[in-house]
Amino acid sequence: MSRKPYVREIPKGSWYLRQGRYMRYMGREVTSLFVGAYALFLLLALKRLSEGQAAYEAFLEGLSSPLGVLFQIITLLFVLYHTTSWFNLTPKAMPVQRGEEFLPGGVIVGAHYAGWVLLSLVVLFLAGVF
Amino acid sequence: MNERQIQLEVLRYNPETDDEPRFQTYSVPCPDEWVVLDALNYVKDNLDTTLSYRWSCHMAVCGSCGMMINGEPTLSCKAFLRDYPDHIRVEPLAHFPIERDLVTVIDDFMGKLSRAKPYLIPKEEKAIEEGEYRQSPAELKRFKQYTLCINCMLCYAACPQYGLVPAFIGPAAITLAHRYNIDSRDGGRDQRQQVIATNEGVWECSFVGACSEVCPKHVDPAAALQQVKIASTVDWYKEHLMPWGGKS
Numbered sequence: 340m341s342r343k344p345y346v347r348e349i350p351k352g353s354w355y356l357r358q359g360r361y362m363r364y365m366g367r368e369v370t371s372l373f374v375g376a377y378a379l380f381l382l383l384a385l386k387r388l389s390e391g392q393a394a395y396e397a398f399l400e401g402l403s404s405p406l407g408v409l410f411q412i413i414t415l416l417f418v419l420y421h422t423t424s425w426f427n428l429t430p431k432a433m434p435v436q437r438g439e440e441f442l443p444g445g446v447i448v449g450a451h452y453a454g455w456v457l458l459s460l461v462v463l464f465l466a467g468v469f
Numbered sequence: 470m471n472e473r474q475i476q477l478e479v480l481r482y483n484p485e486t487d488d489e490p491r492f493q494t495y496s497v498p499c500p501d502e503w504v505v506l507d508a509l510n511y512v513k514d515n516l517d518t519t520l521s522y523r524w525s526c527h528m529a530v531c532g533s534c535g536m537m538i539n540g541e542p543t544l545s546c547k548a549f550l551r552d553y554p555d556h557i558r559v560e561p562l563a564h565f566p567i568e569r570d571l572v573t574v575i576d577d578f579m580g581k582l583s584r585a586k587p588y589l590i591p592k593e594e595k596a597i598e599e600g601e602y603r604q605s606p607a608e609l610k611r612f613k614q615y616t617l618c619i620n621c622m623l624c625y626a627a628c629p630q631y632g633l634v635p636a637f638i639g640p641a642a643i644t645l646a647h648r649y650n651i652d653s654r655d656g657g658r659d660q661r662q663q664v665i666a667t668n669e670g671v672w673e674c675s676f677v678g679a680c681s682e683v684c685p686k687h688v689d690p691a692a693a694l695q696q697v698k699i700a701s702t703v704d705w706y707k708e709h710l711m712p713w714g715g716k717s
Contacts, residue, residue, distance in 0.1 A: 343484035344566035344574045349632040358540065361629055364677045431692035432699060439607045 367424065370417040377414045426451040473499040475550055477508050479520065480560040482567045490567060492558075493517075499550045505559060506534050506545040509571075522571035529685055532621030535562050536571050542626035542683045562626040564635075578622055581638045584664050587645035590657025608653040615648035615693055617686040624680035624690050630673055637673040638665060640680035640690035647693040650700075666701040674698070 355361040387398040401407055429451055430444030463469065477497050482490035495516050497508045506524055513520050524534040527546045534545045537560040539553065550557070565573035591602060624640035631637045646661040665671050674694045681691040 341484075342568070344568055345482050345484070345487075345490060346566045347490075347563070349564070349629075351633070354629055354632065358679075360679050360682060361677070364629075364675075364679075368675075428695075431689065432695035434692075434696070436607065436611060439610050441610075 367421070370420060373414045373417045374421055377418065422455070426455075473555070475499045475508060475553070476556045477505075477512065478556065478558045479509075479512070479571070480558075480567075481520075481570050483519075484569055501551055503550045504546050505536075505538055505543075505548040505550065505553075505557065508550060508557075509545065509559070520571075521569045530619060532619030535621045535623045535626065536560065537563055537626065542623035544621060544623070544685045547685055562622055564626055564628070564632040565622070573622075575622065577635065578620075578625060578639070578642070581642040582620065582645065585638065585642040585646040586657055586661050586664070587642070587649060589649060589652065589655055590660065591654060592656030602654040604653055611653075612648045612651045615644050615688055618645055618648075618688045618690075619686055621685060623683045623685060627679035627683040629677055629679070630675055634669075634673055636669045638667075638670045640674075640694065641688075643671055643674075643697060644688060644690040644693040647697050650697075662701065662704070665697060666704065671697045671701060 355365045384395075384398060387394045402411070426448050430442075430447045433447065435442040435447060475497050477495045478492050479495065480490050481487075481493045495512045497511050497516075499508075506527060509520065509522055509524075513522075522534070522536070522545075524546065525531040526533075529544050529547050532544075535542060536545050537543070537558075538545065538548050539558050540560075542562060545559070559571065561567050561571045561573045565575060565577070568574050589602070595602070618641055620641060622641065625631050628637075628640055631639050643665045646665045649655045650658045650661055671694050674691075676691060676695065678691045680694075681689045684690060
């Protein structure tokens with residue numbers, strides 16, 4: 340008997356529309372572009388700073404424009420989303436075994452949040468908020 | 470007595486007569502304790518003897534009855550009819566070629582599984598009379614979860630990366646490689662890394678996470694793959710930044 344396996348093609352442009360979990364995944368992928376864009380944006384800020392006071396102040400003025408504020412708000416929301424979704428996955432990627440038992444996931448996630456708060460306080464301290 | 474009838478829409482493909490698959494609908498009874506596999510058996514026994522599908526244990530152990538049930542990779546022996554609407558669509562596992570009806574061609578997975586060397590490669594060979602390779606309960610616990618894989622391939626059917634890039638070694642094979650890599654008795658990690666720490670290996674994974682969501686044994690392949698990524702990254706830094714390639 341001859342074999343004739345049938346291959347079903349994956350629709351290259353629309354596969355992620357088939358399931359909610361694929362849509363959520365694509366959501367993570369697309370929003371990560373904003374996180375990458377913000378990293379470039381910070382590099383640009385450093386460059387402007389190195390060019391002198393006038394260049395940096397013009398840059399800061401650009402930030403206060405409605406478009407600049409909107410970009411920062413959207414990026415902040417996406418960064419928060421990526422931060423929390425990654426922190427919540429850390430027990431899977433970095434399980435910690437003590438004796439026979441694994442540390443509860445909440446402890447590992449909590450440690451990440453604690454580190455986040457601590458680093459944020461250090462940054463605020465360096466910025467002269469306190 | 471439950472009189473509910475289910476419309477079971479099954480993807481049929483006969484390689485001898487069909488150019489492409491087609492759906493065929495059967496009306497089957499729906500007793501409370503029936504799973505989709507029972508409904509298929511009912512069709513085979515009473516309505517259409519030509520229907521082909523794989524199954525064996527009927528208790529979520531053998532891993533052979535995986536299929537797409539209403540679009541979701543599922544073991545048909547675990548899918549209770551009472552949990553579904555009156556119309557159930559059954560298709561062969563996605564991302565695998567169809568051999569006939571619900572039977573898929575699994576050669577690709579079998580090849581990848583064997584390349585991942587999912588067996589113990591002892592650190593030190595011992596003669597049988599020297600006794601067994603011993604292990605503490607804590608060392609066992611480290612990988613126990615990954616031993617629960619039944620090779621049902623639901624994770625491959627769920628993984629869009631595997632669908633888009635068929636060369637991807639995939640969730641189960643990499644997870645099983647990881648299971649042996651972290652086994653205290655094993656010394657085969659270098660051999661397995663050559664297969665799994667590659668572009669077609671773990672780096673093809675983009676952490677969609679669907680594999681873990683559909684796994685019927687809660688193996689959590691997505692977790693294993695992220696751990697392999699971290700370990701492989703550490704390897705890379707050791708090799709490139711440490712004197713003597715980080716080898717002591």
